[in-house]
Amino acid sequence: MPAELTVPFWVAILAGSLAFVSILDWIIVPIVRAILARRRERSIAVLNRQLRLRIAPFKLARRKDLIAQLLLDADVQKAIEEEATRTGKPIAAVGKIARIYAKEIVPSFSAAVYFRVGARLARWLATALYRVRIGASDAKAVEGIDPSATVVFVINHRSNMDYVLVTYLAAQSSALSYAVGEWARVPGLAGLIRLMGAYFIRRDSGNQLYRRVLSRYVHLATAAGVTQAVFPEGGLSRNGALQSPKLGLIAYMVTEFDPQGARDIVFVPVGLNYDRVLKDRMLTAAAAAAKGQRPKFGFNPLVFAGFLARNVIGRIAGRWYRYGYACVSFGRPVSLCEHLRNRGFNPRAAKAEQRFAEIERLGERLIGEVGRAVPALPVSLAALALLCAGGQPLSRFELKGRVFTLMRDLERSGADVYIPRADLDYAVDVGVRMLILRRLVVEERGLLHPVAEELGLLGYYANALVHHIALPAFAVGEAASGVSTSPTGAADRRDR
Numbered sequence: 001m002p003a004e005l006t007v008p009f010w011v012a013i014l015a016g017s018l019a020f021v022s023i024l025d026w027i028i029v030p031i032v033r034a035i036l037a038r039r040r041e042r043s044i045a046v047l048n049r050q051l052r053l054r055i056a057p058f059k060l061a062r063r064k065d066l067i068a069q070l071l072l073d074a075d076v077q078k079a080i081e082e083e084a085t086r087t088g089k090p091i092a093a094v095g096k097i098a099r100i101y102a103k104e105i106v107p108s109f110s111a112a113v114y115f116r117v118g119a120r121l122a123r124w125l126a127t128a129l130y131r132v133r134i135g136a137s138d139a140k141a142v143e144g145i146d147p148s149a150t151v152v153f154v155i156n157h158r159s160n161m162d163y164v165l166v167t168y169l170a171a172q173s174s175a176l177s178y179a180v181g182e183w184a185r186v187p188g189l190a191g192l193i194r195l196m197g198a199y200f201i202r203r204d205s206g207n208q209l210y211r212r213v214l215s216r217y218v219h220l221a222t223a224a225g226v227t228q229a230v231f232p233e234g235g236l237s238r239n240g241a242l243q244s245p246k247l248g249l250i251a252y253m254v255t256e257f258d259p260q261g262a263r264d265i266v267f268v269p270v271g272l273n274y275d276r277v278l279k280d281r282m283l284t285a286a287a288a289a290a291k292g293q294r295p296k297f298g299f300n301p302l303v304f305a306g307f308l309a310r311n312v313i314g315r316i317a318g319r320w321y322r323y324g325y326a327c328v329s330f331g332r333p334v335s336l337c338e339h340l341r342n343r344g345f346n347p348r349a350a351k352a353e354q355r356f357a358e359i360e361r362l363g364e365r366l367i368g369e370v371g372r373a374v375p376a377l378p379v380s381l382a383a384l385a386l387l388c389a390g391g392q393p394l395s396r397f398e399l400k401g402r403v404f405t406l407m408r409d410l411e412r413s414g415a416d417v418y419i420p421r422a423d424l425d426y427a428v429d430v431g432v433r434m435l436i437l438r439r440l441v442v443e444e445r446g447l448l449h450p451v452a453e454e455l456g457l458l459g460y461y462a463n464a465l466v467h468h469i470a471l472p473a474f475a476v477g478e479a480a481s482g483v484s485t486s487p488t489g490a491a492d493r494r495d496r
Helices: 007-051 064-070 076-086 093-107 111-129 138-142 161-169 189-195 210-222 248-254 280-288 301-317 338-345 352-373 378-388 396-412 424-437 452-462 489-496
Strands: 132-134 150-155 179-182 228-230 265-274 325-330 442-445 449-451
Touching: 064 076, 064 093, 064 210, 076 093, 076 210, 093 210, 111 189, 111 248, 132 161, 138 179, 150 161, 150 210, 150 352, 189 280, 210 248, 248 352, 265 338, 265 352, 280 378, 280 452, 338 352, 378 396, 378 424, 378 449, 378 452, 396 424, 442 489, 449 452
Parallel strands: 132 325, 150 228, 150 265, 179 228
Antiparallel strands: 265 325, 442 449
16 A cells, blocks of 8 residues: 655645646736737727827837837947946946936836726816817828828927827827826826826936936837827916927937938927916916026815815806816928928938027927917907906907907917807807906906906916917016007007
8 A cells, every 4th residue: 555645734735835826827827918918909909990190019018128128229328338437336326227217207008098097087077177179170281191100299388287188189099198297296196197108207307317318218219100299398388478499309309310211200280278277376476486486386285175175066056167168279290301301401410509400490390380279269369358458448349349350360360269159259258257257357337357466367368379469478477567559550560
């Protein structure tokens, strides 16, 4: 008879556990991964058939593979060596710092999160807060973009809602990759944003190694055809007016661009405007701060809770209005290949000074195209007409006359004027109602009076349109005086 082998109970448990882990690691996990991978590939294939701009394979690569590719890039390796030489640190230590930067920058895109969570959430939030409208759009020009080109949406930056609004409206065409600042680096939110394909940047960082890692990531993504969205103004406009372009990300895209290469870069100008910007008072206060100071606004849970409670109570009582209209207009696409060929310029063959000068010209052209795409909305029209009256009270009839003249001048300049319900009278009434609800304007004895303490905020909304008719920007963040220049006079100066 065979002898019985007795083993301790803990040995049996250990052996069973090891066997289970081995089966899990060698059989079950690979099978599950293969099934999920096939499902992911099928879903991506379906999405790419539906989307106007396909999701680039680079965007779908595993995050750790993208980080490794970025760190092995020749320019990044050179930057690591230069940083080690400059600081006297070992190359291995500098390499670890570069890896930290790469992990911070590189996103981990998930199509399921982007379209099933992000796009739906963006749609719900945008339509809950605003009446969302699409203004002018050159559909034929957009459809004529080469499918192999890298498309970059160039957008003016008025609100943090810009990300939400453009994500919602572009979800039927593509998955966008954004550069997001430090404001979004919040636990929980940061992970979701990274899964949406966005990458974090330190806008004020002067570290050369960090800048090189960031520039190479942007270059690699652009060269691979990743559809992107950039805000050339750099940050939110604090006075409401269109700002001069900051060329960091655009320069990273253009510097190594080859006009004779197989892949073009096409910039699509996008103009945004709102009847109400959620952070308008914070932005105008920042604009009024002393030069050189950077005001910081802490999060106050009591203030936020009070704001939320007022809106919920107003919604239940039927006294709550959405924050007016939010409108997005698309301008004519700008082909980088065509732009450089027309100028006879090759960035890769040029000296650094020449290249920077050419990128500045491109930036000015792009910000000009974005400015032309910014739509006129009721609140901006009413605010501009009131301020152009020099601060004097106006009847509704007089205000409508001024707004109609302003609309004519804006349309003559090529601006997109959004008229709700195609009713001019209704458009003015909507703008005035919003200004009265926010106590920026009061109506007494049939006359509309701008509130003296709120002239700065009126200027913020008027400034969204001043670039269309060559008016200087109004002062914001303080009780600014009106400008006694009529819309008609502004048009006459422009025509001369």
